[in-house]
Every structure is written in structure tokens, then in C-alpha cells.
Amino acid sequence: MRSQLLQMAASRLLPVTMILSLLVFYRGHNDPGGGFIGGLMAAAGFVFYALAFDTREAEKKLRVSPLMLIASGLSIAFISTLPALFAGNPFFTGEWVSISLPFSAKLKPGTPMLFDFGVYLTVWGIMLTVIFNIMEE
């Protein structure tokens, strides 16, 4: 089932889905979205790609193995809990810094954001691991 149309659509859609998934992840803190949903969307993009080509092509496009995504995601989620220890707060306390940007904009990155990114990577990796494995069957 190789369809030229499908393949073209998939390769054009993949970057769009990825950007969208990152956007959804980023806005998650204040609007609907977040790491879980973002991860699912990223996975959907690659699954669509794998449907149009095959899983090997999709893994090549991904560059790293889905297991690597899981491992780094889980590590990032765990590491994000540690800064609190150095700040003298209990484990898992959210720590925030405020960075002032030009035009009176403010960027407020914090450990929950990092944690959410870990969730994003983990969910993305898990979905791909499971689905690619089943599709290879």
C-alpha cells in the first residue's frame, strides 16, 4: 500500500505536526494542552508517516530510537525534581525564575515546565515504541 499522494502528504505534514505539538505543549500551562497531549500529537505525526512509508523509514526520520526518547524523557522528568533540593526546598517543589525580555515581555521558565517536557518526550516515545512494534509485526 504505497501511495504517492499519502507519502507526499505525510512528509509535508510531519513538520507541521511537530511544530503544532510543541506549541500545544508550550501553551499547556495556561491553556488547554500540555506534555501529555503534545506527546500524543508528536506520536500521531510519526505514526502517519510510518503508515505512508514504513516503520523503518519513520525511525530513520526520527534519528533516535523511541526507547531513547523514553529514557531521556524519564530522566528529564526526574532531574527536574532535583533543583528544589539545592534551593533547600523539599523534593519536587516547583522552582521558578523570571527572565525579563525586551519590550517588557517576561519569560518564566520553571521546573514544572521541564517536568512537562519530560512527560512530552516519554509519552511520545512510549506511543512510538508500542505502535512501531505492533506495525512491524
Place this chain on the structure above:
Amino acid sequence: MNGILIYLLALLITAIMSPAIIQRGGRHAAWLLGLISAAGFAMFLTYAPLTASGGELFLTINWLPELYLNFSLYLDGLSLFFALLITGMGALVLVFAGKYMQPYPLKHRFFFLIILFEFAMLSLVLSGNFFTMFIFWELTSVTSFLLVGFNHEKPEARNAALQALLITVSGGLAMMAGFIMLGQAVGSLEIPELLQSGALIRNHPHYLPALLLILAGAFTKSAQFPFHFWLPGAMQAPSPVSAFLHSATMVKAGIYLLMRLSPVMGGTPEWKYVLTITGAITMLLGGYFAYSQTDFKKVLAYTTISALGILVLMLGVDTDISIKAAIIFLLVHALYKGALFMIAGLIDKSAGSRDLRKLGGLFRVMPVAAVAAIISLLSMAGLPPMIGFIGKELIYEAKIGLPDIGNFLLAAGVLTNVIMVAISLALIFNLFLGPLKYPGERPRRPALALRIGPMILASVSLVFGLFPSTVADLLLRPAITSIRPGIGTLKLALWHGFNEVLLVSFVTVAAGVTLFLLYRKVNPVLTRFNNEVITFRFADAFNKGLDFFLSLTKKKTALVQSGYQRYYLMAIFVMTSALAWYQIAYSWKAPEFIAVTPPGFYELMIVAVIAASTIYAALAKSRLAAILSLGTTGYGIALLFIIYGAIDVAITMILTETLVLVLFMAVIYHLPKFTNFSSKMSRLRDAAIALLAGGFMTGLVLKAGQINLNPKISEFYTENALSMAHGKNTVNVILVDFRALDTLGEITVLVIAAIGVTALLKLITKKGSAT
């Protein structure tokens, strides 16, 4: 205190770097590692004046203070005493191991493990919080497991390692439960705070269970009867491990814990009886088996058990003099036993055997090592002018004039020491004096790296014996004061006049010499007696129990686990809905629909679509149609979520529905043709289960409308999401901030599931390709 923290980190880094150091550093690399340990010794020595003047240091880093879980360090006389013991022994053992482990191909791994152990053990005695201590306690068990099983190609080594691990770790878990009880009673597990709350704990209703649980940990670690048998088994480890872990330090962790807790939990009748009786039995048992062994290392292992018994006994007696005796005997024992284990390794290396019957006259080959060994053995026998003599005299002094079972304890103690004297003399005469005997090639003179450790330890035994006051004020008295505050000066001397203690000592030595003269006749008889008459072996009984447990669980698994997914699903659905039905029926009230706003047109339409597509999915004749209509159901539910404002849930639902549909599309070609496998009966059964489960959900939803659980929870989240967690999306804030620990747990579970799927599918694919 920061210096200590930095040293601990440095030691950890050294452990990680040690494989590279050993592989790249040439033949003398281990000296560098020994030097790092010796630097620690020197650093701790600089703290001695502080603790000698009664000072203490405390440092805490919050971790989970709500659960009393903090990383804390605490330094007082007692922990300093142990820290010096660990770093000092560590330096000598590392140098020794550098030569001893030379022929092993995996020696870099060995050094990593033994330095990791040193780090764990040092952190254990410096812990200022009992949970911190527990973590390092378990780390010492794990490193001990890996070191005992270091020669992992030998099944005996693997077996002994597993046994040691299971016993010490299960004791450790019991101990943790005891710590939790202490924490609940006091509201803290910081050692300085616990030291203040002794009366509270001793009068607490949970005192006895907490004490027994903690003792389980201490007794398993310190090889007390009936858990003693793992220690002789652990002699499978290379000699440096036996010298370091299984005589000088790790097995003393239990003793350390008892000393730490003595001011908090000690002094009660329960404490006294359990400790003295266990200690006395262990002491006698170890002595007897030591006398009847022929393997040098086994002799040492059993005398170690005996010595640990003496220490527990002394702590159980719990008088000023007995605590003094315990601290001094601990030092005495570490000095001579560490030296002797190294000597055992050295003899094994150069003469090719540890069998006492095959060796003799080794003094001619290795005079320096022999002198070190003889000094250490004299210290073990408790003869002057070694420090062992002072230790033994104090132990006698502690036992004389005790009420109750005091006379029995004294008799048991004399008997044990008689055996120690006999064993020491037998070892001196059999191994080093008389005509030269060896099983294989002529023994070579051992290298300096092998000799230096025993030499230093033996000279310390001698110097401390001759000039005991050098060490008494600086190190021993602060350690004793940590256990029993307000103890006076500590006067140690070889000569303390004619008194009943000296008389008992004379009797001991005389009887010991007699027993030694009988050694050659009695030992073979006892060995045969042990092998033929005492058929009960603790280690075997333990293994049998383990096998029995494994076969039991295998049977249980075969009974419960069918391996068919449909049965698992049925079990889950039936059990969940039955339990929930019971609860719903138990508290049933007619649902009140008044409060509910009537559903609008869109809602009704969506519900109708959901219902129709569900029914169609159940009746569909084609798999594709069934899947697509199930998808319709899912999207319908997502639409309902949108109408009621749960956007996050709706998005998640749509995405998962899509992914599942896509997945089905991918595999649909590979599935067998859609046929009707199930009989009418099983269809009816499935329908009944479905009705049960569906009905229970309906009941649950209706019920949920009646119950309003504490509304403060959701209010708290919505009110504080922005102010406390800087986020407007409450759902997301709950997930990544308020309840982030739950989320971490959930994604970990998902990861495990993904690994499970991978393993399952890869396994099936492999099997498929094999056939």
C-alpha cells in the same frame, strides 16, 4: 561538616573512577586508592579534638521532611570512631588488594565495588537521620552481595552471595519498619532529636514492636544467632573483602546501630534480655564451631561470629563498664581480625592452601608476616601485652557481680575465651612453628603490599596495649560518652593489681593451654561429630525453605494466571463491578434528578449517536465496520467533554481514538478473517458481564451526583493554580506541579508497559522466525 560531605563525594567519584585508575595506572595503582582512603583517615583525625571536648556536628539537607526523610550527617565521638576505623582499614585493605587481586581479570570491577562499599559504610556511620542510614545500610548489603559473588563462575559463591543478601536485606526491611514506628512516635528521625527523646520512646506503646524490628536488622547484619550462618558462607569472597567487610566494618554496622540506639531504646528489661541471651548464644556457638574447623578462613569467620556475640552481649548488659568494654573490644577485634584475614589471604596466595592440616612452619618463609600474625593471635587470645588483654579484662570486669544470670554469663564468657586461647595457640603452632609443611610448591616470600597491612595493624595492637592512654582520651572516651553521656575518665592499663578479674584470666589461660594441648586429638573428633551427628545445617534449611517458597509461588501462578487476555478482562470486570455493586446497593438512595440541568438538544443528539454506534459495533458483521463505529462512539464522548468544558480531556480522547484507529488500520490485513468463534453460551456470558459492568458505571455516576466529597480540594487547586504554580490551566498545573509525583509514577508505569510490549513482541517474532 562540609569537609566531610566533600570527602564523601570525593570517595564516590573515586569509586567511579577506580576501574580506569586500575586499568591504566599500572601495577601500583592501588597505592593511590589506598592513599585517598588514608587521606580520609587523616582528615577525620583532625576532628578528634572537637569530639574529645564534647563537640558534635550536624548538617541536614531537606528531602521529604513530611516523611521525616532528610539527608543528614552527624558527627560525634561514636561516628568519628567508626569513621576512623573504616578509612584506616580501607587504606590498608586497598593496598593489600592491589597485590592480592593482581591475577584477576575483573579486578577493576572489584575496586569499584569495594570503594563503593567504603563510601556506603562511611556514609552509614555518619548518617544523621535514620532513613539516610537505612539507604546506606542497604547499599552496603548490595555491595557485599556483589563482592561475595565476585567469583561468579563458582556456584557456591553465587549461592552464598544470594543467601547473605536475602538475610541482610530482609532484616533491613524489618528495621525500616521499626524506624518508621520511631518516626511516628517522635515526629522526627534526626539522630540528635531522637537522642533527646529516649524516655518518650521507652514508654511508648509501640516500643516493643519497634525494638524487635530494629533488632532484626541489627542481628541479621551482625550475624547473630539464628542468622549467623550467612557469614561463614560469605567467606567465598576474596580475602580483602573478608578482612574489610566481614570482620572489621560491615558486620559491625549492626553493632553500631545498637550503640547508637542504646541511649534511646536501651536499659529496659526487654533490651537487656534479648541482647544478652542472643549475644551469649552467638558467642558460644561461634566459639565451638571455630574450634572444630580446619580451614583458616572458616576459623576466622566463626571467631568473628563469636566476637560479634560478645559485643551484643556487652551492649545488652548495659552498664558503664560494659559499654567501655564493648568499645575497646570492638577496636581490639577490628585490629587483630583485619590483620588475620589478610594473613589468611597471604598464606593462601603464597602456600596455595588454607587448610590447617596441610600447613606448618611458615615462619621460615615469611618471618615478618608470621610475627604480625602471632602478635594478632596473642591479642585475640587476650594475652598481655596486647590491647586484646585490656579488652578481655574489661569484659570480665563487666560480667563479674552482675545480678540474675550474671554467673551464667561469666561462665559462658570464660568458656569462650578458653576456646579463643586454644585456637590462637593452635594457629600459632600449626601454621608458623614446627617443621615446614606445604601442599604444593615451596611458598614464596610475600610482597610488601601484602605484608604491610597486617604489620601495621599488629604494631597498633601492640602499641595500644603498651600505651593505652594515647588512644583512650582522644578516641575511645568520646565514643563511649556518645553512648553513655557523663561517663568519667577512662583509665586503661595492662596492670591493675591482683583482683578477681586477674584470677579469672589466669584460669582462662590455664584452661586454654590445656584445650590447646588436646587440640590435635579433639579437633578431628569434633570435625567428624559436626559432619555426622549435627546434620542440621542452617544454610541448608534456609535454601530448602527458599526452594519450597519458589515452588509454592510457581503453583500459585499456574493456578491464577491463565495466559488468556479474555479471562483477565473478565476477571477484572466482574470483580470490579461486583465490589462496586455491593457498595452502591449498600448505600442506595433514589437519585435526585432535580438538581441536574435538563440536557439540551445537542447533548441528546450526541448521546443518540453514541448509543447507535455502540449497538452497531456489537452487531457488525465486518471488523472494519465494528472498529469504525467504536471510533464514532469515542469521538462522540469527546464531543460531550467539549460541551461540558473539559477541553484537555477531549483533546486527549480524540488523539488516543485516532491513534488506536490508525493502529487498527495498520494491522487489519494481518488479522485472521472475521468469523464467529464464540458459541451462543459464551456470547450470553459476555453480554451478562457487559451489562454488569455498564450498569455499575451508571450506578456509580448517579451515586457520584449525590456525594459531594470535600469541595475544598478542587477549590484549592483552582484558587491556587495561578498564584502558587504560575499556571492558568488547572488540569495541567495539577499534573505537573501539585501532583507531579503521581505523574512521575504514571509515566514510569507507562514506560514499563512499553518495555513489556517490546519484549513480548520481540519474543514472539523470534520464536516465529525459529520455527
